[in-house]
Amino acid sequence: MSGAFFKKWLQNIGKMKEEVRERFSQLWSRKEVKEEEWEELEAMLIQADIGPSMAVELVEEFRRLRETSKSGGDWQNWLYEKLLTFLKNSETRLFPNASLENLRVILLSGINGVGKTTTAGKIAHLLKEKGERVVLVGADTFRAAASEQLEVWAQRANCRYFRGSAGADPGAVVFDSINSARNNGDSVVIVDTAGRSHVNKNLLAELEKVVKVTKKLVEPPQLESLLVIDALTGQNAFSQVESIARVADLTGIILTKWDSQAKGGIIFRVVREFGLPVKYVGVGEGIEDLVPFEPEEFVRAIVY
Ligand SMILES: Nc1nc2c(ncn2[C@@H]2O[C@H](COP(=O)(O)OP(=O)(O)O)[C@@H](O)[C@H]2O)c(=O)[nH]1
Numbered sequence: 001m002s003g004a005f006f007k008k009w010l011q012n013i014g015k016m017k018e019e020v021r022e023r024f025s026q027l028w029s030r031k032e033v034k035e036e037e038w039e040e041l042e043a044m045l046i047q048a049d050i051g052p053s054m055a056v057e058l059v060e061e062f063r064r065l066r067e068t069s070k071s072g073g074d075w076q077n078w079l080y081e082k083l084l085t086f087l088k089n090s091e092t093r094l095f096p097n098a099s100l101e102n103l104r105v106i107l108l109s110g111i112n113g114v115g116k117t118t119t120a121g122k123i124a125h126l127l128k129e130k131g132e133r134v135v136l137v138g139a140d141t142f143r144a145a146a147s148e149q150l151e152v153w154a155q156r157a158n159c160r161y162f163r164g165s166a167g168a169d170p171g172a173v174v175f176d177s178i179n180s181a182r183n184n185g186d187s188v189v190i191v192d193t194a195g196r197s198h199v200n201k202n203l204l205a206e207l208e209k210v211v212k213v214t215k216k217l218v219e220p221p222q223l224e225s226l227l228v229i230d231a232l233t234g235q236n237a238f239s240q241v242e243s244i245a246r247v248a249d250l251t252g253i254i255l256t257k258w259d260s261q262a263k264g265g266i267i268f269r270v271v272r273e274f275g276l277p278v279k280y281v282g283v284g285e286g287i288e289d290l291v292p293f294e295p296e297e298f299v300r301a302i303v304y
């Protein structure tokens, strides 16, 4: 990963850094703080997409700390540790406990337009660069355009592409693709599923079946079932993806469109609401615009 992309990612913490941190700093050193100023701080955190429960928790704890500590005390170290505990629920690396000798499978799910196909291409590229033998699988067999788009990404990433026959059952396609990957000596299968709306029962049933079929052939730690979320959807994301989360047996999250003015707080919110780690952040439309999520780096950039 290049330093430039890493920086781009950290620059995009936007509001969290410019306003929120300044505000913490001001309130810390002020002799007296009015009740409404605490409420403003809370509102500011919610504005940064951090979510109400964490906003309340942060402000309450910060107030207590301010009242009990002597002047000149350190609020930044407290905030650093506090924000980090919000993120440190589990492993952010991909396939942390997988055996590299055996086949690994990545399933990508999420609602329409969040960036699943693009992310499939980016991950394929990233893993190819690491020397993996990657095959991209299109489980969206009903839209011809969908398989063409994925095939273009396979060409860009210079990896194999497995196409199911038009109209074939997506579960069968995934089953065949995993067997094909084993026969072919591939090391990683990346499955791009059909974009689904959270209210479409058929597509949800289809996803459930794809997950079931996959789990018959590959189990965690060799399987990563990743939910792709558009960072811009903010608060709305949660009701939309709850139904997907119920059927997909998720192991992690990829947050896309971080480059499009996403608010930093959304990462904390996503981790808390789903109880899952963010594994990658999408920072653009290009093949290299995907960075592994690093909680320490991220929180340090917000706080210091
Ligand atoms: N700016 C930006 N655009 C992205 C990112 N990821 C995907 N996109 C764009 O989002 C749109 C939808 O992407 P696509 O992969 O087709 O979404 P899908 O329907 O979930 O498969 C495309 O125009 C992508 O170029 C990202 O990280 N940043």
Ligand SMILES: [Mg+2]
Residues within 6 Å of the ligand: 116, 117, 118, 146, 195
């Ligand atoms: Mg797609």
